[in-house]
Amino acid sequence: MSELHEVGTIGPGLRRRRGRFLGEEGIRLGLAAAAGVAIVITLGIAITLISEALRFFAHVGLAEFLFGRKWAPTFKPPAFGVLPLVAGTLHIVVGSCLIAVPLGLGAALWLSEYASDRGRAIIKPTLEVLAGIPSVVFGYFAINAITPLLRKIMPGVDVFNSLSASVVVGVMVLPLVASLCDDAFRAVPRALREGAYALGATKREVCIQVLIPAALSGVLAAVVLAVSRAVGETMAVALAAGNLAQLTLDPRQSIQTMTGFIVQISAGDVAHGSVEYQTLFAVGLLLFLITLAMNLIANYIFRKFREEYE
């Protein structure tokens, strides 16, 4: 027992060390609090979107919102069917992915299989620059270059049309697809390629029959992430696609996306507590849920269908 007491009394050296450990504990807690901010932000987003959206749904039925075919929240009488906005967003998603997925996949195959070190050193940073150009710049480009071009080569293209917006969103998303697919192809072990070459396959056959299947989880995840990005894309769409919330299949016409609507209403000064103010959050909640689902699906695909190589 007496030894235990001796251990319990601490000298100055040990006391200093204990002080050091207490300081250490404080720092650890501070850092943990910083990391906890991530949870606070997620909760903040969820709470603000849901609470304002609930107020909106006190006025408007959920079925009317989700399945209504007319969107005119600022008209009298107002209509709150969100389908035209969802259809507008689908325009952009389909159009941009038709551009970004094939081009991104092709660029990734070229980068990982065909490019010399020098070619790679030029193309990779160029695509990074493309990825770093702000959305609003692409909106300007769509208005001033793409739309005039489309109007020249195609009859019946409106001044604001979903096609030009889709083209620029496709170009914006392309670097993301290329970079993710490139990573996926480079993660395929060399032995798989060499095995195919040893059997006499040409490079094209290796790409199509070995690499793409082997990297399929990464490629699919890239496609889903591209969709998610296109759904959330705002400024280019707000500038080029117009403000006409209508159900149409024609990409030459003006449309409005969910993001475009949020920008249009925000640009005017909406009164706090008005139904317009609440529609922002209802549409925002829908947008948030769609992109969240996309990101979770991408994650799931990436984990679930991953080919494991040691």
Next chain:
Amino acid sequence: MNSLAVADAQLAARHRAGRRFEVLLWLMTAAGVVMLVLLLIQILTQGATWVRGSFLTGVASIRPERAGFLPAIVGSVAIIAITGLVAVPVGVAAAVYLEEFAPRNRLTSIIETNVSNLAGVPAIVYGLLGLALFVRALSLGRSLLSGALTLAILVLPTIIIASREAIRAVPQSLRLAALAVGATRWQTTWHHVLPAALPGVLTSVILALSRALGEAAPLLVIGAASYVPFLPRKLSDSFTAMPIQIYTWSAMPQAQFQNVAAAGIIVLLVVLLSMNATAIIIRQRAGSKLKW
């Protein structure tokens, strides 16, 4: 003999297909580069002559030839400075915690999932959060401070993720050596891991802030003004920013304003490119100095 000739023809066809495929892939790769070049040409031809002294030092005007960019430049610089001051310490601290301190438990994995999901949330949703939280709930109004705090929340996940990568790249031997001579976790982190990770962290911070600089959507939602004929002086002032001003000009019906928008884009891109160049230089310097 005959079957050999068939095999030869088949092989030749496969090689031809291979060559066509290579050309196709090359064209697909070039498409992105061509788009970038066309974009730059369009901007330069339309805006280069409009970037002049009166544009850089003037304030907003309803006449395109007198429109100035200064309030937007000052607004953007002020916003990004405050965004950095708020987001960088928190983001790096969170990254340090997750890499160096966090136990492998449920809470940690919840935080990690949160961070990666937040990085995928569209920018405009952060604008809605800023509108409800800063502008309304905290009554900061449609001010410079609201804008900066909103962007700080927006870039936080990016900073955390990229800083973690930089910290993870520091070799384990450095940590083990420090711990072996009796340093605590924090001493190891502060004196050895962070200095070694600093170039990588700086690079990620600059890239995250340059992304925030080009972001217009969240600022529009919290209510950046489109017509600001004065410079912001206080945190509570209403403000505009470069991408907002460019959006406003691009949305104007008069053709002349498209030229003004192009001039604004040139200024914005010059700032962005110099930020990116700084990041690349830091990365290369660090790469040449530190070898393990």
